[in-house]
Amino acid sequence: MARFFFTWLAGLVVIVAFCVNCLGQLPDGKLHIYFLDIGQGDAVLLVTPGGNRILIDVGPPGVIAEPLRRAIGWVNDRIDLMVLTQYDQDHAGGALTLIDQFDVRQTMVLGLQQGTAMQKAIMKKIGEKNAPIWIAYSATDFWLDRDVLMDVLWPEVSLAGKYVPKVNESSLVSRILLGGRAVLLDTADIGFSSEKKLLDSGVDLHAEILKVGHHGSRFSSSADFLRAVHPKYSGIGVGSKNRYGHPTAETLERLTDVGSKIFRTDQMGTIEMVVDPTSGRVKRVKEEKGEQNL
Secondary structure, rough: OEEEEEEHHHHHHHHHHHHHHHHOOOOOOOEEEOOOOOOOOOOOOOOOOOEEEEEEEOOOOOOHHHHHHHHHHOOOEEEEEEEEOOOOHHHHOOOHHHHOOOEEEEEEEEEOOOHHHHHHHHHHHHHHHHEEEEEOOOOOOOEEEEEEEEEEOOOOOOOOOEOOOHHHHHEEEEEEOOOOOEEEOOOOOOOOOHHHHHHOOOOOOOOOOOOEEHHHOOOOOOOOHHHHHOOOOOOOOOOOOOOOOOOOOOOOHHHHHHHOEEEEEHHHHOOEEEEEEOOOEEEEEEEOOEEEEO
């Protein structure tokens, strides 16, 4: 009898685990930040305390669907906001897949013109969905949930309709605040030039977590910029053995110098950081290869 009971109980646990995985994460009152493992590119998923889903960048073509579904589940395909920091392939290449396979409710873009076939295809696809499109620049504040604010810091002025062929220094930079506390600074692909302009503007850059600029390029994450941000944790979206040598030794050293703990998708797979809404601090980090309670 006891053997039957424990067999039944084990079976029930397996069924419950399977259902949770399929249905996705239920709102638990915390902010979940995922650095998705999509190879050489960026894709950062936010799941707010109320259960809203925001995806900042979508990585290269043909990759986003599987790691995203592993994070949100295999049944509910709602994405409340897709944010494209620019239209290069490593940031926006997965947009067509995302729009085709998921229920994308709203989109935030720079509005500039890179003049690429990819940008034209993405905007055409978004237009066919008749979903709201927001043009972002430094005057943009966007409430992601009752207590979660996306504060766009860069570009300084609207670039709507302007032609910008080399877009890294114009990438969309945003800070995520939870209950007024700065949790995440996403710096897209900006380099030293735009970092200095942000520093000179006097804007508050401090954040608990830094999405490291340009995948750890040696021309991003200057020492002065990192001292201003002073991130306790840094996430780097990067592909294994990529041809750019990202992240570079210089950038890793600068991050270490400010005392930031570094998490890399090429070494750890998808990384989930769980943020407590009361303190705005990271309480737990889950890697595909392990878990750390902080």
